[in-house]
Amino acid sequence: MLVGKMMIDVPISQQDLDNWLKDLNLVAEISNSKAILIAWNAAGELSSMLSSDSAAGSEIQALLCHLSSNHSAKTLPNATLSAATSSIATQSKAVSSNTTSTLSSNTFETSVDAQLAQEQLISPNESISVLPRLAHHQITSSLSVSELTELVSQSQLIIDTRQHSDWRSCSSIGSVICLSLAWPSGANFGFLCFYHHEAQGVDSKTLRLAKLISDSIQHRLGEILSQHSAAEALSRGAPSNIDTVDLQSFIDSFEEHIWMKNAAGIYTLCNRSVEKAWEMPRSEIVGKSDAELFGEDIANIFLEGDRLAIESGMPIIVAECLDGGETKNHLWLETLKLPTLNPHGEFVGVIGMTRNISKHKAVEEQLTLATNVFKNSVEGVVVTDRHGNITDVNGAFFEITGYVRDELIGQNPRIFSSGRHDKAFFDKLWNALLANGKWNGEIWNRRKNGTIFPQNITISTIYDEVGDVRYFVAVFADISAQKENEAQLTHLAYFDPLTHLPNRMKFMMQLKQEVRQAKRLNLQLATVMIDVDLFKHINDSFGHSIGDEMLVELAKRLRSQVGDQDVLSRIGGDEFVALISGIDNSEDATVAIHQLRQVFEQPFIVSTGDHLRLTASMGVSLYPSDGTDADTLLRNADAAMYRAKNDGRNNYAFYTESLTQQSFEHLKLQSALYGAIEQNALYLMYQPKLDLVTRKTVGFEALLRWHDPQLGLISPAVFIPVAEKIGLIHEIGLWVLETACRQGIRWLSEGKHFGRIAVNVAGQQLQRSSFVDDVKRVLAETGLPAKHLELEVTESVMMQNPDLAIRDLKRLGDLGIELSVDDFGTGYSSLNYLKKLPIHKLKIDQSFVRDIPFDTNNTAIAKAVIALGHALKLDIIAEGVETKEQADFLQQNQCDQAQGYLFSRPQLPEDLDAFLS
């Protein structure tokens, strides 16, 4: 059984050898047998041999041969054996003969005697009180019948060697008891043999005694080994002896569970933490196995860990989970398991140091969970340090922004800035974040590809143990889709899905807002209700889809007719409403209505190819005259529209009836003006301008006249503003210029001196970028020298855009054209600009000439204008001079020129000979 097991070298003292020899002799004598003891060293060589006095050399030789061939052939070479046998045997006998027994023990005798008698293996009368030395070891162990049987079955008792094939060669041995001797660790020490040259010479009684001696020797071997280990530890500098009580105190001071199990898995040691954790005293733990303590299932878990440690041959850490069952209170233990070897390298057990890591595991689980949430979240997560530098971002973040990790780590999130939020926004954000530890809101940020997108973002502050800011964590969702949905919903709530025009709700909101603004800025508004006439017939005849087509087209046309600032809304099936801002009077509203009505002039070509015509009835209410709130204005526009419908449809009406009348006339004028040029209804009259001193003609002002066949003679003061509103002024202005220039050429060709012909220039004409070129072209085409042309521009027109006026008038002046400021004094000229304007003449408006010299105000103004003009080295002309008093006064006050009924009304060219020289 012990063959192959490790052997150790621990020297046996002569004293021990002597004692054992005495025991051998004693038992040999009692049992009438012979005895030998042989021991080997770690190299497998025979190190000690003792034999009873009765043993013969040949018998010893035979036994050694047998043991070497059957038990330790590798470790006990025959050559060594034979050499050793003769010398050691002699020496041992010599030693044994000099040794005397020293002790006896009645206690031992009694217990052994009684036990042997009880088991009927030894007669109570057979005295073994002659075992004085064995008692020294206080051996109390005994052999039971079953143990004896086992020993026999293990061939340790050979009653007849001839019956055993492997003993047949030992002819000098008839019967033998062969017991192996082992160190406490199990390492082989040697053999103890009792034999007889005859069969049945040794029996169970001899075996019993042999076992006593063997136990005694093994006990002593344990002591020898302890002493030897202590001596070795001392020599290594370790404490001479570690008291087990101190060791216990030592391990009790640990919070960790410390325990030790021997090679058989039995607990041999544990500390107080173990007692507490397992809720049982140490006495109930030590001496038990895991299975006994915890049951098979848990024991298997523990033993598996032990096995790993033993197999690895080094300390390992095993984490063991003891399932908490339904309570989910898992108990996690982390144990450092350390296979323990004795000083001779032999495995003696496992030491464990266990920590309850349930809390740690729970934290670890939380951490794993958090990490997975971080990784797998569909929301973008970005972590920054307290300085705002990015330390981590998750996968969703990359997907949303298009950046890759390396581009972001260490960067500041301002790289995502969309530029949509100002500094105040971020100041507010940071203040809230630092004050409350959290901020939630919407931010527009920029993706890597430059597109911007809205996020709903929550930023949280993470503090360290002492409350200082450690990190900021921002979790956000891309809400582009949500925003789009919201926009769509808003669109549906406020816009007509067919035409995409604002619906009634939106229109009312806008109307209210416009009314508020008009109130504040003292403006006027027109609300125009437009109802398509008999639209039901279109739907009934052509179907709703054609009806829809026409409504979409109509919406498009109407929209193109209103200004960018104006609002057009569809408030019902065939009902539209327009809100026109920036009007000054009912005429402006009339112009707007006219433009809206134009959309019905062209037929609607639908998908069927049909050309369909529509008309509409319109009603207008004006703010503030027809209502000062949105509801009233809409209601009154509606009422006006019904009146227009009742008047026969395809019509319009103002809420105030007199305005409707005015408007109709205005409209008539408007449409008549379109054909005026072609129909030669326009012509010019000329009014002479005279030098007040010489009373000679210095020039003529060309004044436009319009004689409409139906409407009669219409004043330019009436139709020029209308022409400006409907955009006809350019055409008309050019016609006037050309006509006046041709007249000048005619007079020149007739040899008539007329000085300069003055032509009025409307504001819109001057604002046209082509105006200077138009004038040049007309001069070139007609051949009139520029020195015969004068242009009159009203003061208010010049002041509308003085920089432009300065630039263009200068170019005209450079051509040789004279420039005069018409209606001077009615506008608000800036002296600063007046100085810069390239003008030659100021014309005192006739409103200041009226009633001078009797009207003191006008007299003062006229004087001031003359003084100012002269100070600026400009000529002064007064218009509307009707009386001699006016002329005299003006002359006395150094006014240079004058025109007016006093001298001549505007006349046709053929009637002006008196003024031409």
Ligand SMILES: Nc1nc2c(ncn2[C@@H]2O[C@@H]3COP(=O)(O)O[C@H]4[C@@H](O)[C@H](n5cnc6c(=O)[nH]c(N)nc65)O[C@@H]4COP(=O)(O)O[C@H]3[C@H]2O)c(=O)[nH]1
């Ligand atoms: N009560 C009174 N009136 C007098 C007297 N002498 C002349 N007038 C009138 O005063 C106006 C002078 O023209 P305006 O100030 O340029 O004022 C002109 C001018 O601003 C504009 N206008 C006339 N012709 C043209 C034109 O060809 N182009 C442009 N853009 N505007 C024109 O129409 C305005 C009115 O022109 P008209 O009706 O011809 O009226 C003329 C003229 O007939 C007088 O002694 N007493």
